Amino acid sequence: MTQEDPLTAGLNPQQREAVTFPDQNVLVLAGAGSGKTRVLTSRIAWLIREGRARPSGILAVTFTNKASREMLERIERQMPGVSTRGMWVGTFHGLCNRLLRVHAAEAGLQPSFQIIDQADQLSVVKRVMKAAGVGKETIEPRAVQNYISRMKEEGLRASEVKGPDMHTANAAVALQLYRAYERLCVEEGIVDFAELLLRSYELLQRNELIRRHYEQRFSHILVDEFQDTNVLQYRWLKTLAGYGRGPVREEGAANTIFAVGDDDQSIYAFRGANVGNMDDFRRELGVRKVIRLEQNYRSTGHILGAANALIGCNTKRLGKNLWTDAGEGSRIQVMPCPSGEAEARFVAEEIESGHSRGRAYRDFAVLYRSNAQSRAIESVLMAGGIPYRIYGGHRFFERAHVKDVLAYLRLVENPSDNTAFLRAVNTPARGVGAKTLEKLAETARAADLSLMGAVSEMKGAAASKLRGFGELVMGIRRAASGRSLTDLVRIVLERSTLKAYYADLDRREKSAKAEDLAEIVNAAAAFLKSADIDPEADAMEPRGEDELSPLSSFLALATLEAGDNQAGAEADAVQLMTVHAAKGLEFPVVFITGLEENLFPHVSSLREGGQAGREEERRLMYVAITRAKRELYLTYAARRFINGTYQNEQQSSFLDEIPREHLVWRRSPAGLSEEAGAWDEGGGRRGAASARGGWAGRRSGDEDSGQERASYGYSWRPRGADSSYNGSKTEPLLKKRTEAGWSAGQHVRHPKFGKGVVISVSGSGALTKVQVAFAGAGVKQLLAAMAKLEKI
């Protein structure tokens, strides 16, 4: 009986239908929290167990490394004893990289091609512009970069672009630069992210033999987050599945695509995602069945009711309604605040009160539309000694000082890597400036050499400095010959003098960059371990036929998986992140902050995208709401410090779109000034017409004007005093007072981490440990006796 089947037991009927669906193309519309990952992995396990696919016949694609890691782990758990080795589970870019490394020659690439990230790509674009004599007053480098990426994502080479692009001013110039950029990338053997996709797509299109091979191999293709695919990714999938050329193949002749997605959670149109792929997929590949996963296992009724109603305001939808049998739960709390700072204090106070009732800090997430909003919240959490962690920001291998080291490694791997050369040559400063580099570039161009190659051709005063740099890199190569990857990294750190340079900088700026540099050695060791490479293997020696050197593989991985910055992910800390970053996550308690018109929905979206922009913002709000499991707060402020000035704000129109039965309005702090206007705490807006007035003055006679008691402890302060407010309200948050004079709430300074606040104290005597939240470095555990902590 199916009930006994461990693979399908516990699945609801729709999930089960998806998991055990016949071998046809199918679209699974998976609502938020509907158990989509489980369906995907169970599907794979089921296909293999039923003998419909061999592990090597499975291709499963995700967008993020995290998602693919999770998927692989879950598959392995679900089919113990079955090897997943032959499966291709990875990101689009990861899989394309794999494909291109194997078939580099056929794809017209050097086998050890370098992958460049966005920042590198921008500097290449700038270089191209300079060489072409195009200044930034003609066209912004960033616009050129966007243009190139967009063209590639539509599958267009410079030679294939037809009309001028409507979205780009000076599209003709952009096209010229695209052409030059293509040439330069080929010459230097560099490949950007979009190029990974386009190259491997073209490879499959043009090389019959290779296409056949993979077509025959991958009988089952599974795609996660299908709504986020761009045009090129969709074509890539079709090609692999055997639909790449000509009309739709005969039933049963092609491979099948199992696409899982949610059009309501499409929030990446701005980077090329095309929701239309869902419709195209259905139409073009003859999808006869759309399975809807609408039962939600995450949230309670009021939260889902709000989400459903809100997203119902969108016009273009495939249609879906989430439901739960978990009960109504508590209503959503709406909190109007006089200022952004007051909003932050409200959030902190609610968190602290929840924490004192037994909730862990990690159960709380504070979401915002734009990163700048985190500052106000951070400072209040910091002052209150509440540990927090910010998601996002620069990841390990994207940090400038880490990329400096990588540039040297890239030069060691390939001395003609001009991008790396330009980065490394004057970092740390060694007297090689713009003039010298211009001359060098000219020499290189004339002699058809790489920058490094042209160094020996240079004459004059600057030449000796350049030659010194060339010898430095060659010296590193010689010293590293026969040595392991970790040794190589150590050698680079020493000889480049980056280690000393950043150690010195850290002393002056109280930063901790040198620590990151040392961490690269660990990252290299971890890489060797996870890739199953002998830790003593020669870093520069290819490991076998068709295999890259450990160094090459490490560099590719560093770009492709820039590494999370989740240091301290285990710590019990409040989670701060943008709504985008929250996608795919869930939390018991969620605060959605800054619910103001022009902030959320964001003005730029409205301005550029019109109605479509508003709809994407609404989907973003939908994503935000559906992150909450138990409790949801919506907050907004009358005044907010944005772009250096205070601005008067109006509440978000999204608030009007949530039926009032799901909401409970919290009372705003007392003493609200007249200029800040009224709070509509009675139960939302009283009709859209009057509501549009936003914060405009309250009609006299309203019962709650004037001196109303605040529902929580803060009293509202006039602005000015407000922004620096750091007063008595932090005091009640402090509880533990311990020996050695350390106590939670103590402000401290650390030579490396800078200023911070003690969050907790544990242990005693010499083993007294303090947990400190630092402004720049996050939360750290320190031994009080050892760390050079200074009370301030």
Place this chain on the structure above:
DNA sequence: GTCTAGTTAATTTTT
């Protein structure tokens, strides 16, 4: 060549 003071603009972001 390098350092510093002044100007400008301002979502969201994974690979």
Place this chain on the structure above:
DNA sequence: TTAACTAGAC
């Protein structure tokens, strides 16, 4: 506010 970039002084 702040980060990124440019112009001008040393």
